[in-house]
Amino acid sequence: MSTSTDKKLVIRCLQKILPTESVLHKEEDLRPYECDGLSAYQQVPMVVVLPETIKQIEDILSFCTNQTIPVVARGAGTGLSGGALPLENGILMSLARLSRIQNIDIDNRTARVQPGVRNLAISEAASSYGLYYAPDPSSQIACSIGGNVAENAGGVHCLKYGLTVHNILKLEVITMQGEHLTIGSDALDSPGYDLLALMTGSEGLLGVITEITVKLLPKPEAANVILAAFDDVATAGQAVSNIIADGILPAGLELMDNAALRAADDFVNAGYPRDAAAILLCEIDGTSAEVADRLEHAQNVLRTSGATEIRVAHDEQQRAKFWAGRKAAFPAVGRLSPDYYCMDGTIPRYQIANVLTRISELSNEYRLPIVNVFHAGDGNLHPLILYDANIDGELERTEELGGKILEICVEAGGTITGEHGVGMEKINQMCVQFNSMELQQFHAIKHAFDPDELLNPGKAIPTLHRCAEFGAMHVHHGQLPHPELERF
Amino acid sequence: MPDNNDKTEILCDQVLRACSSKTPLAIRSGNSKLFYGRDVQGEPLPLDEHNGILSYKASELVITARSGSRISDIESALDEHGQQLAFEPPCHSDQSTIGGAIACGLSGPARPFHGAARDFVLGAKIINGKGELMQFGGQVMKNVAGYDVSRLMVGAQGTLGVLLEISLKVLPKAEAETTLAFEIDAVEGHKMLRGWLIDGHPVTASCHYQGVLSVRLSSTENSISNAHRKMGGEVVANDLWQQLRHQSHPCFEQANLWRLSLPPAAVIHNEDDQLIEWGGALRWKVSNNDLFEQAQRLGGHATRYNINSSPAQENSSDEIFQPLQAGMLAIHKRIKHALDPNNILNPARLYKEL
Structure with a gap:
């Protein structure tokens, strides 16, 4: 498939499957698809297709199988590892136009959605019923649920609420061989092998996901956040372990080092203690009584773990302000340097201090x-190299x-x-x-x-x-x- | 000091030999869940002596143990630090092992609220059908490197690999636990329960049986007493949940028992002999006819579940598990082939064709 004649033939065939405007092949139309969220890797594909129906996806895959043309499926293109990087001789299939929320089932607490639906749109649609979709990757305004399944996306609340794999029930999948598979079900388990787990995080290598049924959770009655400052990063790391060993399961437990918290504070004026070597944000949610009890408990643990300062958000506005700094950390760091490179290693929590020392060396x-900004609760580091x-x-x-x-x-x-x-x-x-x-x-x-x-x-x-x-x-x-x- | 409880080498050798001679292996550990599947004719591959906790740090919320470790030993270790296996795996005897629990993938009353066995698996060391020793996943909370082969092992009953070591996420136990009972029929009871779930009450188990709805609350003392005030009901003993978890409740002694896993709000009828758990999503029912079609119609699946009977014979046409639709069976066969090309690991344990 290297000559221009071949490319013309491919375009003509695809135009029989899709409306002409859904087959992009001009340089200027292809350019926006040359990379995902990791812009260090770029490649313009041969063709981009924008299917809107399952039948079109099926026909595209069947055409590609018959002609031995590789296909890369893509959601919103916010991925951070180049998983949706196009291939020069391949077809990039964007699923962004399959963006319907098919159904919200209040009694079963589930939502059935197309792969192009944005992560946050699910929670927004469920909100009036007191429900939400728990995984909240930082790109949740833009990222699509299909991409979330392909990457097994996480977020700030994983420690308590799990990753994507813990929050989906059913997938409709089409394989390159044209098989339609219903993986999982509306029940909590399914007969046979756990293909739902196998598909989740398979980075678009096993099948194309055409529909997803996600679990919805009741919105917690209450939530509040503690900000704790430390004069040493290792002490903050140890405090994380102490909180968890003491039986507290925070909804979020985030660590920022001095450089990160200063950058964030400069950016959104979060009111962080700027001289701290590190801060922890410890969010507790649940029933009102539970939150009151656990906030007390967590403060005690943080105090005995050597926190130099502890603040509990006194209202919803301050809570939002504490989090605003964390949520703005990446763009804030972006102002410190022309480029940054975000890492994603995960380590056992007891290794946090040791690994941070080696990173600094x-x-x-x-x-x-x-x-360093990271999900300390699950040991998930995001060192940003400037x-x-x-x-x-x-x-x-x-x-x-x-x-x-x-x-x-x-x-x-x-x-x-x-x-x-x-x-x-x-x-x-x-x-x-x-x-x-x-x-x-x-x-x-x-x-x-x-x-x-x-x-x-x-x-x-x-x-x-x-x-x-x-x-x-x-x-x-x-x-x-x-x-x-x-x-x- | 040599570790006498590490049988990795012996087990690898046996699988390797079985692979070259194409001898089927019958993987065994505590032997307490033989009923849960078809009979396997093969050379026994015993895992019960491959045991021991390899690492456990309470601050990590992770335990790693050899597959032959008894669940009771694991739970006592966790208990010392106020932690638990939150999926509440059923132990049908005190011989039940963690390998068996993960291979069968069964979970207890907390399942809809805390998660299932598969949700807590972080990593596994396995031997595939070619006798290759491999490790997938790890001991950390989040890991998306490579396909999730460790979770694929859950419920596969050894047909895709011999489980050697398993890393599991564990959770702190709640400070307090209370059971509330309500005299109400199944239909009305589940309507009420759905309301409580949306309201966010700290429910961690439910059971409806013979006109009584029982609900378990787990949280701090204050939070439980608040919820009790709002929900009403009579405080009763907590021992029901252990009986349900370990399936020692009288309901499980009945012959021709079926397990129906359904969408929680699937239509419920008021029937006397039916026991309903998981907020409606798990139903135990006696029937002389198979319930596969009925379960499928309701959006779920059925399993023949006779704890006291011996496993279905190799050539029996009675399926234990819901038959797979043709496309799914085809992909199951190809996955089986990818991990066990000579079909020596627990052949036909789940389905005749696998």
């Missing part, structure tokens, strides 16, 4: 500042530093990705986390769904060949043998 070694893409070689050094941070996470008993996915970005680190037998097992599972490897090929699971090359590069200790070669 690496930051000095590479002379690249790192700001760099300037206009300085020659700085992106490469940043990526190398990022790779090292992920390897430290694996060494500490953690993982290279907590919620952003592997995509293109962390594909080399998959070779660190898994051995060749495990990777081959992943490929065998992929083949059970997509024997011709046409669905989002090259993402999420590296080939053994790629790992061999990465291993060889590793020997040189960061000095890449061929810096001129493309390295994903």
